Amino acid sequence: MRATELSELAAFAAVARHRSFRKAGEERGVTASAISHAVLNLEDRIGIRLLNRTTRSVSLTEAGELLISHLDPAFGEMAAALDALNRYRDTPFGKVRINVPNSIGPFVIGRVIAPLLQRNPNLQLEINATDRLVDIVEEGFDAGIRFGERVTEGMIALRIKQRIRLVVVGSPAYFEVRPKPATPHDLKRHLCIQNMFPSGARYAWEFEKDGQTVSFQPTGPLSLDDHELMLQAALGGVGLAYIWEPRVEKAIADGELIQVLHDWCQSEEPLYLYYPSRRHMSAGFRAVIDAMKAE
Known part of the structure; x- marks a missing residue:
């Protein structure tokens, strides 16, 4: 098998895994157009369409499914053979x-x-x-x-x-004008930064103490899906943040943030x-x- 043929098969296998020319290109370190060109050359050479392409999606034809079912084990064996050479390296x-x-x-x-x-x-x-x-x-x-x-x-x-845990923190400036919450129920009277998943869905702040669990859904003016931005917002006094403890340990030690509800914040799995x-x-x-x- 020529090197170009092997490269075309590898490009097709990457597209089959990702269902995306862009992601396949990222995996192989080339452009999406280079991947598309390689797969088109493969289809022209064997005379069979392997992929169904639309503007929004990529899927395998029946022939494509058959080919990838044979290619995956073959590429796996080649990877294992190359990896076996590591015994001769430092x-x-x-x-x-x-x-x-x-x-x-x-x-x-x-x-x-x-x-x-x-x-x-x-x-x-x-x-x-x-x-x-x-x-x-x-x-x-x-x-x-x-x-x-x-x-x-x-x-x-x-x-x-x-185990690590999520904790509630706010800046000294924030607490100059608002009392520290004693229980999660007190959070209703505070400005709280909403936590988002990448999908846009908000998730609740979860608390537990002495067998009692409390779920609080913040309704503050700011919603973020990035904990570094949450940290910066909390440092700026925007509101209270519900954030991973290791990310704020230094700011707490330096007095830039104050941790509250310490005994209500339990460790995650x-x-x-x-x-x-x-x-x-x-x-x-x-x-x-x-x-x-x-x-």
């Missing part, structure tokens, strides 16, 4: 793609990156930080990070982090690294797992 070689929630990424994986790459200079680490719900298999990730051990069938969950049980585990991915476990 450090692993190759790319590892990880998906992590943007809101917790800096303090979950941030400190892991530098020592991991220093120990493994031939490793290429690609981290996608988004709070959007991601199907790691469909989008071509080696692993993802999430709360809780419950994962879909065919996944392995590895605990990597102790532990963090887990999860990955497909049937996918070949490369030496590079094993190095990532070891680094996450050590951290």
Whole structure:
């Protein structure tokens, strides 16, 4: 098989995984038009249409489904064969793609990156930080990070982090004109920054103490889906923020923010690294797992 033919098949396989020329191009480090051109060349060469294309979507034809069912195992075996060569190298070689929630990424994986790459200079680490719900298999990730051990069938969950929690904070200037809330019910009299998912849906602030649970839906003038922006808004005195504790620890220690309702803020479930049980585990991915476990 010529190199151009293999490249065309790899381009088609990437489109089949992502159902997107743009995302396939991002995975392979080329433009969407280059991916489209490669797939068109493949279809012209074999004389069979593999993809249904519209302005909004890409789907596989019956022939495309058949081809990818054979290509996936073949590419998997090739990846495993290349990875086997790592035994002849001092450090692993190759790319590892990880998906992590943007809101917790800096303090979950941030400190892991530098020592991991220093120990493994031939490793290429690609981290996608988004709070959007991601199907790691469909989008071509080696692993993802999430709360809780419950994962879909065919996944392995590895605990990597102790429990962390969301806390309520406000600036000293804010509390100069408003009393500190003693219970979650007092929040109704405060300006609160609303937390949004990337979809635009708002989520409630959850509290628990002595077996009593309280769910509070803030109705303040500002809604954000980014915790760094929430931090900046809270520092500016816009209102109270419900934010991950590690993100505000320094600001609290420096007196820039004041934490309230401390005894009502309970820890979330532990963090887990999860990955497909049937996918070949490369030496590079094993190095990532070891680094996450050590951290």
